[in-house]
Amino acid sequence: MTDIRRTILWVVFAFSLIMLWDKWQIHNGNPATFFPAASPVTAQNSSTNGAENSANATPAATVNTAVDATGAAAEAAPVGETVVITTDVLRLTLSTEGGTVVRTELLNYKQDADRSQPVVLLDETPQHSYVAQTGLIGGNYPTHKTVMQLQPGERTLQDGQDSLTVRLESPEMDGVKLVKTLTFKRGAYDVAVQHDVINTGNQSINPQLYLQLLRDNLPIDGGNAFYSTFTGPAFYSEAGKYQKVEFKDVDKGKASFEKQADNGYVAMVQHYFASAWLLNDGIERENFVRKVDANFYTAGAITTLGQIEPGQSKTLNARFFAGPQQEKMLETLSPGLVLVKDYGMFTILAKPLYWLLDKIHSVLGNWGWSIIGLVLLLKIAFYWLNAKAYASMAKMKALNPRITEMRERLKDKPQQMQQEMMRIYREEKVNPLGGCLPIMIQIPVFIALYWVLLSSVEIRQAPWILWITDLSAKDPLFILPILMTLSSLLQTALNPVPPDPMQAKMMWFMPLIFSFMFFMFPAGLVLYWLTNNVLSIAQQWVINVRMGVPPQFNHPFKKQPAAAK
Numbered sequence: 001m002t003d004i005r006r007t008i009l010w011v012v013f014a015f016s017l018i019m020l021w022d023k024w025q026i027h028n029g030n031p032a033t034f035f036p037a038a039s040p041v042t043a044q045n046s047s048t049n050g051a052e053n054s055a056n057a058t059p060a061a062t063v064n065t066a067v068d069a070t071g072a073a074a075e076a077a078p079v080g081e082t083v084v085i086t087t088d089v090l091r092l093t094l095s096t097e098g099g100t101v102v103r104t105e106l107l108n109y110k111q112d113a114d115r116s117q118p119v120v121l122l123d124e125t126p127q128h129s130y131v132a133q134t135g136l137i138g139g140n141y142p143t144h145k146t147v148m149q150l151q152p153g154e155r156t157l158q159d160g161q162d163s164l165t166v167r168l169e170s171p172e173m174d175g176v177k178l179v180k181t182l183t184f185k186r187g188a189y190d191v192a193v194q195h196d197v198i199n200t201g202n203q204s205i206n207p208q209l210y211l212q213l214l215r216d217n218l219p220i221d222g223g224n225a226f227y228s229t230f231t232g233p234a235f236y237s238e239a240g241k242y243q244k245v246e247f248k249d250v251d252k253g254k255a256s257f258e259k260q261a262d263n264g265y266v267a268m269v270q271h272y273f274a275s276a277w278l279l280n281d282g283i284e285r286e287n288f289v290r291k292v293d294a295n296f297y298t299a300g301a302i303t304t305l306g307q308i309e310p311g312q313s314k315t316l317n318a319r320f321f322a323g324p325q326q327e328k329m330l331e332t333l334s335p336g337l338v339l340v341k342d343y344g345m346f347t348i349l350a351k352p353l354y355w356l357l358d359k360i361h362s363v364l365g366n367w368g369w370s371i372i373g374l375v376l377l378l379k380i381a382f383y384w385l386n387a388k389a390y391a392s393m394a395k396m397k398a399l400n401p402r403i404t405e406m407r408e409r410l411k412d413k414p415q416q417m418q419q420e421m422m423r424i425y426r427e428e429k430v431n432p433l434g435g436c437l438p439i440m441i442q443i444p445v446f447i448a449l450y451w452v453l454l455s456s457v458e459i460r461q462a463p464w465i466l467w468i469t470d471l472s473a474k475d476p477l478f479i480l481p482i483l484m485t486l487s488s489l490l491q492t493a494l495n496p497v498p499p500d501p502m503q504a505k506m507m508w509f510m511p512l513i514f515s516f517m518f519f520m521f522p523a524g525l526v527l528y529w530l531t532n533n534v535l536s537i538a539q540q541w542v543i544n545v546r547m548g549v550p551p552q553f554n555h556p557f558k559k560q561p562a563a564a565k
Contacts, residue, residue: 098144101132130215142170142178175201189323211277212300229271233299237264242339349448368464471524485515487533
């Protein structure tokens, strides 16, 4: 039993060192040693062309810049003009070149610590490109590269006004005219986009409409070397459910997602925020994702409009979403859209935990105190499990002198030592794993809570007290991580010392190693772990006293007293 536990501890210890070294390499700008990822590349201005004349071909994706003869990035002459539409929550920039969304600013969310500028989600600059495009394929029809005519009208949502409409019209191309009408609503991050396809020619046509999101694969700002979140395309359908697509899988041609659907959406996801094209259920569409050059990727959907006779028109309504991953809002916009806030395999536990956290916040009004309140409720819910674990630890602690004496006496007879140890455990009715199993049951719950705190945009830039002005950023004074480290060491000191001296030393090294990561973690996560540690120490202390095992502070160099003979 001791050998097995020692092996497990060494495996955990070795793997932890590997992960820490790998993350440290990345943190210092070096390539990963053990778990290499796709290397970040510098955004390169480019122009690509794709097949646009077949039902199975994805549309061309283009960035409005070019590479000069020397290979240096140079901005191309702008095509068309841009117009800025402002609502109470959104500032969106449209290009008359295809009616492309080239910039979105989320006015209620601030970009930096000084909170002077709003979050920019979509943007098109020489350094970064992330845009939303639509157009027609199936002929020489208007695409996202066609310069459209912007119709006169209001550009700012006025006080007392609930909606605002912007209209763009394309020139006729092969007897086809495309009209885009965008409707903005107060308080909404989704924009209704109506596509009217008009046959102005003398022959019937059968065009297809594409909706796509294009972005480079550059990492978003504010990343951390010790934890990572997903950035990239995602698809949802009733058949395939929520499917994320890694950029590296697109590179390898291994992207896996539902290609044909009549419901769902296509999205670009990043930490806290997302964009998506939403089509109504019942509309057949072909989902696609492709790499268009060294740095750029498109994800989208193509839908067939059906035959349009001369002088007739057809309308297809879609919605474009660009905003925060607020669960309540996402649930009302489209089925499955809430899944862009990704809790991974712990979703079944994370969603009720977020619900409970949100309810506590509605009472306390502060996310920091709400985190403490949630951990307190979880500790109450798991009180009896923890009590069993700490009771088992207390019994083990009481037996430590006897075990230590036996190990010393039989150190040259390992087999007899194991048998004698098992006999002592049976006589004293002690399960050596009794302190581990109750804690193991709780681990999925606390990991799920970890992802709730990491993923919730509500906690982004939320203050707690005094120096903690942003629970999603690391503690600027490192007070919480220091307290976290001290609490971990105190908890280790209160636990029984393993009979094996090597195990005893490892039990002290491991909290120190893991505490190092907490210096880079968001303050909200550190607060959650610190609260859990403090409550665990308090409960362990009370149980030890009740069982007549006075709390004592052990350390790996402390010599255990020999058992009385």
